[in-house]
Amino acid sequence: MPSPVQNGPLSAATRTHEATAQSHKNAQLNKVAKQFESVLMSQLLEVLWKSSSTVGGEKNQAELYRQMFQGPLADHLVSGGGLGLASMIARGLGANDDHASHLPLSMPAPLPLGSHVPAASGPTRATHLPAEAAVPATGALLGLQRAATEMLAAGGGERWARDGALRPEDLGSELRTPTAAGGEARFSVRDANGYQGYYKCNLFAFEMARRAGLRVPVVAREAGWGFPSSNRVTQDASDGSLAAGWAKVATGTSPAAMQDALRAGEAAFLLVGSGAGERHGHMAIVERPRSIEYDADGHIQRVVFDGWEAQPSGARHLTERAWNRAGHPGHAGDRNGLTRIEIIQLSRPGAAERPERTLSDTAKSSQLDSVSSNEPRRTTQGGKEHS
Numbered sequence: 001m002p003s004p005v006q007n008g009p010l011s012a013a014t015r016t017h018e019a020t021a022q023s024h025k026n027a028q029l030n031k032v033a034k035q036f037e038s039v040l041m042s043q044l045l046e047v048l049w050k051s052s053s054t055v056g057g058e059k060n061q062a063e064l065y066r067q068m069f070q071g072p073l074a075d076h077l078v079s080g081g082g083l084g085l086a087s088m089i090a091r092g093l094g095a096n097d098d099h100a101s102h103l104p105l106s107m108p109a110p111l112p113l114g115s116h117v118p119a120a121s122g123p124t125r126a127t128h129l130p131a132e133a134a135v136p137a138t139g140a141l142l143g144l145q146r147a148a149t150e151m152l153a154a155g156g157g158e159r160w161a162r163d164g165a166l167r168p169e170d171l172g173s174e175l176r177t178p179t180a181a182g183g184e185a186r187f188s189v190r191d192a193n194g195y196q197g198y199y200k201c202n203l204f205a206f207e208m209a210r211r212a213g214l215r216v217p218v219v220a221r222e223a224g225w226g227f228p229s230s231n232r233v234t235q236d237a238s239d240g241s242l243a244a245g246w247a248k249v250a251t252g253t254s255p256a257a258m259q260d261a262l263r264a265g266e267a268a269f270l271l272v273g274s275g276a277g278e279r280h281g282h283m284a285i286v287e288r289p290r291s292i293e294y295d296a297d298g299h300i301q302r303v304v305f306d307g308w309e310a311q312p313s314g315a316r317h318l319t320e321r322a323w324n325r326a327g328h329p330g331h332a333g334d335r336n337g338l339t340r341i342e343i344i345q346l347s348r349p350g351a352a353e354r355p356e357r358t359l360s361d362t363a364k365s366s367q368l369d370s371v372s373s374n375e376p377r378r379t380t381q382g383g384k385e386h387s
Helices: 012-050 056-079 085-093 139-159 201-212 229-236 256-265
Strands: 125-128 174-178 185-186 216-220 265-275 282-296 300-311 313-326 336-337 340-347 354-357 379-381 385-386
Touching: 012 282, 056 185, 085 385, 125 256, 139 201, 139 265, 139 313, 201 216, 201 229, 201 265, 201 282, 229 265, 229 282, 229 340, 256 282, 256 336, 265 300, 265 336, 282 313, 300 340, 313 354
Parallel strands: 216 354, 313 336
Antiparallel strands: 125 282, 174 185, 265 282, 265 340, 282 300, 300 313, 379 385
C-alpha cells in the first residue's frame, strides 16, 4: 500500500521546508543570473565604446578610465532591471517565481505605524517581498538616504571602520545638559563609546537616524552622553518594548508590512542583533526588506535586506545583506552567529522634542575635544585607557 506521507497532503512543516529551500535556491539562481547578464552587458558596452574613438595623447588615459567604469556601470544597469535577461535566465535554471504562494502561513496585514506585532505560533515560516516591489524614497526613508550620502561622502565611510578615527562633526549632536556638580554633560566624540579601536555599527546607525530626523536613544557614559550598544538595545527589545519609548519593537512582522510602513514615510526600521559572551552585536538601518524567516516561537532566524552598516572595514551601503541567528546555516559574507535578532520601528519626535531621548536621569561632565582631529585621541572604557 502506498505510504500516506507520499500520496497524502503535505504537512505544514514539510511545505514550509520546501518553500524555504526553494527560496534559498531562487536567491542563488538569481545571483548567478544577474552576474551572467552583467557579463553580457559589459560585452555590449565594450562594443559600443569601440565604435567611438579618442584622439591625441588622451587615448591611454581615456582607455584606463573606460576599463574602470565599464564593470561597475554594467552591474548598476543590471541592478536597475538591465535587459530583462536575468529573470529569464533564472527561470531557465529552475527558479520559481511564485514560491511565496506555497507558504503555509498567510502574509500578515500591513503594520500600522507604531504598533507591535505579537510573535506567531506554528512552524518555521519565511516571508518574501516580490523583487519588483521597490520602496519609493519619501519621508523618513528619503531622509535616511540623504544622511547616508552625507556621512559616506569623500571617504567618510572609512572613519567608521573599527580602527577609523571619527571627527567631531561625525557625531554632531548638540545635546547638552547641566550636571549636579555644576558642569556640563554633552554628546562628544571624546565621550563616545566605541571610538578608535572599537566597533562603530551602533554609532553609525544611530547617528544616521538622528540626522534623518528620527528619534534615537542616548545613555550616560563615563563622561557625557553617548549611544547605547547593540547588545544593550537587543536585550531591551527582547522584552517586547523599549525603555523610555524611543521606538517600537516590530519583530514578528513581514517584509510587506515593513514596506508599507516605509512607503508611508513616517517610520523607518533599525535591525539589531546581540552576540554571545564578549562577542559584539550588530546594528543596521534597513532601506528595503527582502525576506524574514521566523521560528515556531516567532524569533528571527534569518533576515535579508538592503541597507547601511558600519562594519570593521568601514561603513557602506549593502544589497541583499543577510543576518543569521546562531544555529541557522549561513553563507560566506553573511553576518552569522547572532544570539538574537530584533526589528525596531523608528519614528519622528514631536514638534517640540529633540531627536535624542535620554535613557538616563543624569550624566557626568564631558571631556572637551581640545586636540586636533588629526592627532590620535584616547578614550576610557571600563577604567582602562585605550588608543
